[in-house]
Amino acid sequence: MKILYYTSTGNNLFIAKHFGGDLISIPQLVKANEFNIEDDAVGIIFPVFFATSPKLIREFVEKVNIKTDYLFLITSYGRDGDQNALRIMKETFNKRGINVNYTNSVLMVDNFLPVFDMADEIELKKDLNIIDEIEKIKDDILTKKEYILDKELFTDVENIEVVLETTMTEKYHIQVGEDCSGCEVCTKVCPRGNIELIDEKPYFGDTCDFCLGCIHHCKTHTLTINDEANPNERYRNPNIKLSEIIKSNWQRV
Ligand SMILES: Cc1cc2nc3c(=O)[nH]c(=O)nc-3n(C[C@H](O)[C@H](O)[C@H](O)COP(=O)(O)O)c2cc1C
Structure with missing residues (x-):
């Protein structure tokens, strides 16, 4: 299998x-x-x-x-x-x-x-x-x-997936704060290879899937989304290690 x-x-x-x-x-x-x-x-x-x-x-x-x-x-x-x-x-x-x-x-x-x-x-x-x-x-x-x-x-809105993807990705944006440690985790968890570190700051290309992995795994909580309810709380499945996510997603090895 x-x-x-x-x-x-x-x-x-x-x-x-x-x-x-x-x-x-x-x-x-x-x-x-x-x-x-x-x-x-x-x-x-x-x-x-x-x-x-x-x-x-x-x-x-x-x-x-x-x-x-x-x-x-x-x-x-x-x-x-x-x-x-x-x-x-x-x-x-x-x-x-x-x-x-x-x-x-x-x-x-x-x-x-x-x-x-x-x-x-x-x-x-x-x-x-x-x-x-x-x-x-x-x-x-x-x-x-x-x-x-x-x-x-859950709704009878036709093509709900198109409506949701368009409205949500227009409304929300990933923001880079000041206290990036340059650890490169964001670049390694991105399944698109869409993030590059230049002068120790992440820069995003134009192939983002909005998976939010970069935000959830950011060690210093430098990466946030506009209008977040709680920028201090992040999620990783408690049974899965960061190294497993990197192994799954890293595009530059
Ligand atoms: C961009 C984005 C959009 C999402 N949209 C939905 C959704 O429409 N409906 C839903 O039930 N969950 C939605 N989710 C939640 C994820 O499907 C859910 O948390 C999933 O278990 C994450 O899997 P992972 O930990 O393997 O990445 C969304 C998550 C993200 C990041």
Whole structure:
């Protein structure tokens, strides 16, 4: 079994590690220009961004050639839009003649920090039984269950993913403060290789997916978003190390 994953703050890597199999980071596949995947079972594990998947994942799904008898898609999400994200990805694969056998989602800590206080969000989710949810999905996958998540969408706004992505990325901006230590962590966790350190200050290119990894992993909290509720609280899945995020995402090694 091959598990292809994308993560910015570790939730999806946490799920991927539970499933076992051969874990492969999608940003590393893109970096290596590797778009041919073959195995008896293949899974894609990704976060919901704006009721769809991250841009890098959408581009990957348009290109990847998957040969398998069992393709499953799992998304972790913080509020809603999981159903929409899975539907869009499944339709993309179907249009390309690739069958999807199973889709499901796991509710986890929401890392989209501009719209709430991150400390409240972590507290809100602390009693979720995430491991039980993941284990149930793992049982399904190991028995190659056929299932497509069927859940009401939270809104009837047409193309909600386009509306959300446009309004949110216009409204919120990443800001660089004065006290950068030049540690380069932001450049290493960026799955797009979109951040460069010049004179010990991060500079952003124009391929940002807005994954917010640079902000969450910034050691000095130099990177912030305008109008944040709590610039002092950041998130990384407590079971995932920074070195694992870097290994998954770093584009310049
Ligand atoms: C840019 C961005 C947009 C997001 N949009 C949504 C969303 O529309 N719905 C939702 O439920 N969660 C949303 N989230 C939350 C993530 O899907 C969730 O926290 C996920 O578990 C993060 O996975 P990771 O830790 O592997 O990066 C968003 C997060 C980011 C950074």
